Amino acid sequence: MDTFLLFLLVGVVAQTADGALGMAYGLIANSVLLALGVPPATASASVHVAKLFTGSASAASHLYHRNILWSLFWPLAIGGVLGGVVGAFVLTGVDGDVIRPFILAYLFAMGVWVLARAARQSRTRELPPRLSGPLGLVGGFLDAIGGGGWGPTVTSTLVGAGAEPRHAIGTVNTSELLVTAAISAAFLVALLTGRWDGGALHDHAWAVGGLIVGGLIAAPFAGWITKRLPQRVLTYAVGTLLILLAAFQGLQIAGLFA
Template sequence: METFLLFFVVGALAQAVDGALGMAYGVIANTVLLAFGVPPATASASVHVAKIFTGGASAASHVMHRNILWPLFWPLAAGGVLGGVLGAYVLTGVDGDRIKPFILGYLLLIGAWVLWRATRPMRPREMPPRLSGPLGLVGGFLDAIGGGGWGPTVTSTLVGAGADPRRAIGTVNTAELLVTSAISAAFLAALMSGRWAGGALEDHGAAIGGLIVGGLIAAPFAGAVTKRIPARQLTFAVGVLIVSLAAYQGLQLAGMVP
């Protein structure tokens, strides 16, 4: 019960942040699971199972509040599904920690870029749909490898490119439902084929259940919160969050924090 309650709180806080800023559910939940000694592939699989449920509720909220850029949605989701399946295949056979320093370096640069944009005049622009497919491919791959990375990669890039933060967040969160479902299916296929031992997912049922229930409670408020926060403040918050998460994980890699 203690494990369930702990991850209930983690799931609720992570989804509240993710729904409002378009990122961090996977990163936060995955970081906590790893801190409890869960193997990387098992942690990523657990987070993606939970995100199917929380992502559905969050997506419904954003659709209801009309936070979606539909021309970007479909190529973004298609690229994300392809990249996510590829990332799951790689993670079940290769140590994902090898590329983590490169991911963190990218996020630090993107976070600094977003923070710089928050100080400039806000002129909303939309990324050409032809570029959203490759962006989704990269985001999906990083998400599967790290148990979280779709939002930090895709949302930060869209916001950094000048997209309206509210609609960028809504689009990314809604596409994430399809990406997460594909990644979860890829982990299941790897488990059934014998490529991956699975890491005893059933041993972490209480943690997964807590993440799901906590996230489901927080998810319905995502669209409303995002709709009410001014664009400049939302952009600044996205930048601070990216830099903070990347810096913390960098300190973890350096062995300076647990």
């Protein structure tokens, strides 16, 4: 029960950040699981199962508050599904920690870029839909590999390119639901075909349950927070969160933070 309550709290914090800023649920939850010694593939699978539930509630909130750009939604979702499936199969056969430092370097650079745009008060513009498909492909792959990465990769790129934060966050957060479903299905196929032994997923049932309940508590407020916060505040928040997450995981890799 202590494990359930711990991950309930983690789920509330992670989903509040993810729903309002378009990122962090997977990275926060995955980082905690990895810090507790859970294997990378098992941690990623556990987080994506939880995100199926929390992502549904968050997507409904953004849909209600009209935070979605449909011209970007479908290219992002289709690219994300393809990249996520490939990433899940790579992770079940290769150690995902090998590419983790490169992901963190990218996230840190994007955080600095986003903060620079906020400081300059750059004019917003919409990313061409033809570029959102490849962006979704990369984001889905990194999300499956790192147990989280869809939001930081895609949201940061959209905001950095000049998209209005409210619509970037809502679109990315909602399309993530389809990406998460595809990644979860890929992990299931890998488990059923014997490619992956599952890493004793049942041992982490309380943790997954806590992530789901905590996320469901916070998710309904996501769209409202995103809609109400000023654009510049959201931009600064996205950039700062990216840098903090990259730094935190960098310390973990260096062995300076357990």
